[in-house]
Amino acid sequence: MLKERELPLVALRAFAVAARSHSLSSAAEELGVTHGAVSKQVRLLEDWLGQQVFTREGRSVALTPYGRVLAEQLSQSFRGIEAACQYVRRRRSKAVLAVEAPSTFAMYFLMPRLKRFEAANPDLAVWISTRMTGQTPDLASHDLLITRGNGEKIAGHSRASTALFEENLTPVCSLNLLQERTVETPEDLLAFPLITSATRPGHWEGWLKKAGLRDHVFEGGHRFDHMFVAMHAVREGFGAIVAPKEFFPGKPEWRLACPFPDLVVRGEKYAAHPTSRADPRYLGRFLEWLKEEIKNVTSEGREPFGI
Structure with missing residues (x-):
């Protein structure tokens, strides 16, 4: 060769x-x-x-x-x-900040907001890479790594990790689906196919238990390998899923809603980990913007975040 x-x-x-x-x-x-x-x-x-x-x-x-x-x-x-x-x-006159993030977070939180950041920071471009659940983070190629769940291994290679938020998990449906049937109580959701993802097991069980509904047998729903794929099925009206309410309603064209936004169970925590290659000037701007966006989302709800 x-x-x-x-x-x-x-x-x-x-x-x-x-x-x-x-x-x-x-x-x-x-x-x-x-x-x-x-x-x-x-x-x-x-x-x-x-x-x-x-x-x-x-x-x-x-x-x-x-x-x-x-x-x-x-x-x-x-x-x-x-x-x-x-x-x-x-x-040449525009710096680049390389960010790696979990796929669902990148697609449903970062991407819908990123244009606002770049409009306010015309000298800085943000390149986003996505990471699947279980995939090893790429420390060498990125300035900032965002993690969901245990980020201790990354934290050991990071300059100073920052806590971002903790998921509040609640059912998410398409507006079209909600127009087909009246949903007034948590039990009404059981009339819809319940969608799950292999990377987030136990979400429905935890939420139904919180809602006082126990021993439900899951039949007729759809199971996908990753959350972001399952969320696309929700947008297509295949059924309802339990997901972080911080990501929704998102873009208007998604036509998604949380019918019980105050009935939540706690999920995983997110954190940001700067790497040694990050330029503090650009990193600081992005982190401040990200924390402000998270603050705006969490202040819209009635429950504070537990971090």
Whole structure:
């Protein structure tokens, strides 16, 4: 298998330009070198490949079948490199903060609010990566890690962890579903299919117990592997789920509601863990904004957060 250091990059670039222009002279003019220099690089490439990439037709050149394959791949690769370089050059006056967060938190809390942050901080872009339950956090590639549940392992590698909030779990339904049937008591919810996720077992059991409904047999519902997938099913009207009320109602187009927002059970705690690569100037702004957004959400409810 070839290694990067073995690739004749100068020769490949000369060939790619010549293939595009169908002329060694035109390629030489574009590259700012002599015709002989381009011709030499093409010969070196052909010797290295052991294949002819051009046939000469007078003063012009034509691609061989092998040359055509190579030219197409190089063209795509160089366009990708050019686009990446242009993107980075455009960001010279804009810093980037890389944040890794649990998938459901990223999708249902961060993303609906992120435009507000970037509008108030035009010099700072936030790149979000999502992490599945059980997946190892990527400390090396991010400035800030947000965790749900036990974050002790991360805290040992973090400069100073910050508690964010504790989940208040309550049923969430689509407005369309609630329009189909009157829901006045917790027991009325049992008429709907009850949706669960494998990564958050026991949510319905805990909430039904809090509501005074015990020994319910789960039948006719849907079970998904991850919470964010289950939430999409809720938005599609498949049934009801117990989820953190802090994430809802969210965007108006989601058309989601919590029919019993004050009847909650405590869930996991969230925390933010800065890594050693984070720039304190940008990190501080994002954390202050995040804490303010959480404060705004929690102050809308009647129960304070227990952290």
